[in-house]
Amino acid sequence: MAQPEKPGAQKPAAETARRGYHHGNLLEALVEAAAALVAERGPEGFSMLDAAKACGVSASAPYKHFADKAALLQELARRGGQKLFDRLGVAWNGGRPEAPKAFLRLGHAYLAFAREEPGYYLAMFRPGAPPPPPLDPATSPMGAALAALGVGGAQGSGIALQIWALSHGLASLERSGHLPMPAEEMIDTGVGRLLRGLAVERGVPPPAAPA
């Protein structure tokens, strides 16, 4: 499944470069091309033919690597989950053990992912995608992330889910052009308010608003 990168094999602009009859790394190139196309036109606006064309390959070649179009999109979503999971983990660990800082970084990482990897992001949340078992750590990336962070499941205060929902909403609204101010600002004040609100709820002194 995982194609190890050969040491000497640099490939800038991998999609268009062909090295002869065999492509060499068509599977990877197809995923990248799909991500770019989905980013451009949305999950439904992309076609197998376009992906093949972007890789400089005949229309039937992709079927040597993916059973059908749905399989390619699913792989895109799967990888998106992995990428997001990695980013969230780095962000969280970079902020621990200060909860406010960690949660803030989590939100920023989420926004950055949606912005920098729109193809993967859209593939993950496309309408009609097979819904994962809710927050099952085995299949849902956020489930895995939240579980790994020790804040998942239905048993907690819900603060992690609220920060996730806020981030997700901001990312979506930014994408569709509805936000009149930078999403980062909204995350900063929003996460601060959620955490301070939670502290008040629990009767502990609320953390100060960060600079």
Next chain:
Amino acid sequence: MAQPEKPGAQKPAAETARRGYHHGNLLEALVEAAAALVAERGPEGFSMLDAAKACGVSASAPYKHFADKAALLQELARRGGQKLFDRLGVAWNGGRPEAPKAFLRLGHAYLAFAREEPGYYLAMFRPGAPPPPPLDPATSPMGAALAALGVGGAQGSGIALQIWALSHGLASLERSGHLPMPAEEMIDTGVGRLLRGLAVERGVPPPAAPA
């Protein structure tokens, strides 16, 4: 544009009922059919032919009322904006002048709209939809709503936008099956926390958590 309802013209299951050569209210029926189809299969999974079929009409009939497919989807989004605007207004006014209550109702109304009118909701926020000028009250439904509520624009505390983003995120995550608990619960505690956090920020006594 607005087709006044004839007093005696009851129309249960309007789409399928034909009264002869002329449909009588094809435009309305097409919009309703489109909403149902989009709800079922997503904004890209619906076709003009399906809409026509659902109305019991030939494939070319819709073009007497809409220039093309995009025009139908746009009309769907426009009406969705109107419906949402109406719901939000009712919710807000039903909670005023108590801000916590009003904001809570706002969030619930948003969730209810996404749940009960998924066709309109998806049409409004479909990827690739022409982005409205950000929160322009003239064209953006939320812009109009927020402006009417006196909380819009970039000048405020951003609390309205945060509640919107939280609601939007929860609605989207619920749709895609990612939420492990009822969205209403998350709204209740989330809005409470945001408002209490804002109060702390401003140095005023925070509102108690509602029952």
Next chain:
DNA sequence: TGTACATCAGTGAACGCGCGTTCACTGATGTAC
């Protein structure tokens, strides 16, 4: 009340297109001897 006519919402056949997918094939690669 009856006829002529303008209007216009519908029909249905036809088009061109792009897409997903198949299938028999062929060229390149690597391994066995």
Next chain:
DNA sequence: TGTACATCAGTGAACGCGCGTTCACTGATGTAC
């Protein structure tokens, strides 16, 4: 080092389909006289 062969990632022609859209038409409706 050289030849035979298995493997398999590619080709390219072909298919069937559904869709968006057009066009000349026709049936129903309402108004003028």
